[in-house]
Amino acid sequence: MVLTGLTTTFSAAAAVAGTREASAANSAYVFAYFTESPNQTAANYGLHLAVSTDGLNWQPLNQNNPVVTPTAGTLGLRDPFILRKQDGTFVILATDLNGTDFSQNNQYLHVWDSTNLTSFTGYRRVRMHGLNTHTWAPTAFWDQARGQYGIVYSANNGADVFMVNYTSDFRTVTTNQVYFSPGFGVLDGDVVVDGSTFYLYYKNLSTGLLYGARSGTGAPNSYTTYTSGLRQGNQMEAPLLIKDNSGSGWRLWGDSFSPVNNDFYAWSTSNVGANSWTALNQRTYTPPMNAKHGSIVGITSAEYSGLTARWGLPNWVRLKSSNFPDRFVRHANNLGRIDTYPMEPYQDQMWRMVAGLADGAGVSFQSVNYPTRYLRHYNYEIRLDVNDNTAAFRADATFSRVAGLSDSTWSSFRSYNVADRYLRHSNYVLRIDPISTATDREDATFRVTS
Structure with missing residues (x-):
């Protein structure tokens, strides 16, 4: 034409x-x-x-x-x-x-x-x-x-x-x-x-x-x-x-x-x-x-x-690893880990960061695709478990968000009930550990993104 x-x-x-x-x-x-x-x-x-x-x-x-x-x-x-x-x-x-x-x-x-x-x-x-x-x-x-x-x-x-x-x-x-x-x-x-x-x-x-x-x-x-x-x-x-x-x-x-x-x-x-x-x-x-x-x-x-x-902006977040920035926090087989993006099921990396179950000043991570389940620590390992509404579960699933330990413009998450330990990855698996070295600080730092 x-x-x-x-x-x-x-x-x-x-x-x-x-x-x-x-x-x-x-x-x-x-x-x-x-x-x-x-x-x-x-x-x-x-x-x-x-x-x-x-x-x-x-x-x-x-x-x-x-x-x-x-x-x-x-x-x-x-x-x-x-x-x-x-x-x-x-x-x-x-x-x-x-x-x-x-x-x-x-x-x-x-x-x-x-x-x-x-x-x-x-x-x-x-x-x-x-x-x-x-x-x-x-x-x-x-x-x-x-x-x-x-x-x-x-x-x-x-x-x-x-x-x-x-x-x-x-x-x-x-x-x-x-x-x-x-x-x-x-x-x-x-x-x-x-x-x-x-x-x-x-x-x-x-x-x-x-x-x-x-x-x-x-x-x-x-x-x-x-x-x-x-x-x-x-x-x-x-x-x-x-x-x-x-x-x-x-x-x-x-x-x-x-x-x-x-x-x-x-x-x-x-x-x-x-x-x-x-x-x-x-x-x-x-x-x-x-x-x-x-x-x-x-x-x-x-x-x-x-x-x-x-x-509207997203009602969910993703957590990006500081030292492995091609990896995001996700759940797999009811365990927490960081995996390379993109991933399937892609919803495994999506979280609702809600008021802490044990303390509203903290945060808890509710799974988007399994909304009855939250990230919590158990024997220092991070699992995705159903919220049984016990005091122990609420405490295990609550974290204090602080300035990133390796980059203050990012975020780190301190355990609510084991206060000398932070959420971190080790061999790509999530756990809570004491933080002392530069590598530890990198492992415990995340960008909260969408």
Whole structure:
């Protein structure tokens, strides 16, 4: 479909909108994603949202349930992308694919409009091309020279390339054309405009690495790759580039190739135009639980408050190990331990941190998926037992939350009735022990997160 005669009135107050550049008005972030887990018990192909004030540690909204789900096409989405438009409102684009059957061909994208992400209107599917191929992983950007938005997505025209269509309203689009075809297969492009430079980050299908390219115009086939390949863990995809709200740095996220691996890794740089990305330690960030292939955009404090009021923050927590930050506290066979994330059943890592059963000034850990059971110590080992409401059980299941013994910004938990002992892991198993060494202090320190 060729776009003709369409005009859009842009707000002067939104001069940097549509580029995902940092804005002085932004003080928080929102993350859009879908969910999967190793055995796919968490698979949900609706639009999920999480919020963060630092852009690193995330709180899922709506108890990590979808806030909207497609009602046409495959009835599911992957790869949701949020763009703040020139008028300050949002548009959401997503792959029209429900599940993991990647052999399906689909010429459409899901599209919603939203004023502030507390509601979603104007749902439609937009046809992007007439090829017998997929339409995956959309990204969008404002092209000032054209006076239009570019929608870039992965497709195959005999080779795996990025296609682009231009639009003024995300309803009618120009005829598709090749946007980036470097001579090898590419997947999952993310385009961000910074001043007069357009950055395109992508996955090289021949190497499994993430790369960055740039252009002075953003025109089709104008990009030159300028970075070395990036990877953490196993093969990666879905690069996600975001400028800090402070305007002083950048982060790059990469999604793991499979839900059985850690879902996201991250890098940072102070200069996106240089080949100088530094891998972040997993202690510094916690992606939304079970999140897959999403997008991040800056939001204002008012938008953050509106999102949390509308959708609610989690009524559960997770406990992340300080010295094994890829592991979280969970129960298995009614024993407490720390295991690598992601895990199944994924609910085993979810806790309601309630007022202490023996002392309301303390805390107790109630299992989300076995709500009659709590973590308690017994012969110094941590077990998941049914609350029999005895004084002994209530005392064994109560802990005093204190500043982290190895990092005061994290937390440690002192036993209520054996006050010289703290909750810690040893050989990945949880117990309460006296703490004396630096290793002990690390073992007894956790981040309370979502």
